[in-house]
Amino acid sequence: MTRAGILFTSLVIASPSAMAWTAVTDEQMPIAAKRGNYSLQLPASWLYDLSGSTVLASHDGVALEQINVQLIPHKDAFKAIKRSSSPDMPNEDLAEAYLANLQADGKLADFQIISSDPAEVAGRAGFRVHVRFRLPPAAGDTLMDCTAVGTALPDGLLIAFYRAPRIHFYDKWLPAFDHAVSTLTVSTPSKKT
């Protein structure tokens, strides 16, 4: 079975929703999100899906590695801690709330913050965090690493994260994520809500 076939099969099993996976044929081609005015370039040989509210991409299957980009409405940015974001929120506060929200969600065991730093995201002041956690036993009890970047736009919190099992996969595809983030562009000025 081809890699696309394996990925498709695993996703059909994992999710009841229909997903449409497309192979990246030209890594120079910006891939524009259906929701939100942003685009990015993804590495060649990856597959991506635009059917949901995110840009979701993977090489070997989302359980093994995934890049996920989404524009979250400010009011929904930090639901687990019952907070919202705002366009003028300092990047340090965004990072702090993002990390607290992950922890408060309560689904990530052995949660560790490896780093939290300011970063430029899509040409704006943002943050970059690196966390480690363990998936629940039912999901394989796997130790995962996740790097996320984020910045506040007028119409929402733009988040791009890359997560993969710490062993083998995370280091392998981190440069691909870094490259994708470096191409992240907010294509048109978003309307202020």
Added chain:
Amino acid sequence: MRTYTHTKIARRDVFGLVGGLTLGAMFPRPVLALTEEAQRDRLLFETRENEARLAERGFLAGDTRLDAYLQSVMNRLYPENKFSVRAIKDLDANAFAVATGNVYVHTGLLLRVRNEAELAAILGHEGAHVLGDHAYKGIREAKNLGVLVATVPLVGLVAGLTSMAGYSRDLEREADRVGLQRMVAAGYDPTAAAPLFERMAAEIEARKIKQPPYFFADHPKLLERVQNFREFAGGQKTGIVSTDEYHSATHAMQLQSLDLIHERKDGATLICLLADAGRTALFAPSGNFLLGEGYRFRNAPGDAELAIAAYTQSTNERPDFAGAYGARARLRAKQGDNAGALEDLEEFIRLAPDAREASFARQTIDRLRKEINP
């Protein structure tokens, strides 16, 4: 979804899980047809399995000094029995006893206890559940058996080990009464029980918690229990309280739990736990820093000033406590006090150049310097 702690163990989830494992659904007629002995065997078997899972999945605090202290208080209350007590690593304010005679106390409850006499009230109550065979009596009422095979995560295990719906009011009242008798017999001040429950009632109100921890029951029951404790104690205010001993044995665990609440930005809980007079001094200099963080996270009108005052108190207690400078700087910058913020950030970087927040602090220092001296 409403939660009563940052652990997100909501009663709705619990009941959802329990509801799916009701007596009728899981063990219909065959269990009901079992003899009492077979029912007891099954209860013990399932309880032991779930207790093993608690350990396997890392829910036990595993603090031998803390467990030894809890055990010493339990032994004093029930010298003739061998009830084992252990702390569970969870921020929920709960405790429970299981059919094997073991008692578990959540670190979140220990965080809310102020002295050994209050701890004795909890352990006395849970020991009374064991002594009174309440686990089995609960099953006889067909309330518990179905949940014995509940699984992951902690909420499921606890559901599998206890009566999540709570024992009947009669059994709870009996446990309170017997527990208080044990407190008196062991030499503890019996009036210590009521303040713990009163503080919990105040916290439930302050945090607008709709589903309180099951140890404390719902609000009307909680207030009724406060009244019961007062009646049972009969105003007899004599005996051991042991505040220092309790604090010494639990200090590390309490500070660790407060740090976890801080990581989750739960300002309302930090304020509930630390705003009382004298509380922050017990955890100096972290106490005032964490109280300041509580106000900063809550961010209600006037909270910024309260937070700055608490951070300042923390730096007064220990001038090299870096975190308080960094946090105070953030609020000062928001208030437009750039010079004050810059001074704090420079001190923060001097004291903690490798702190996790240091890169943000350096970025803000650069910005403030440009703003102050364009």
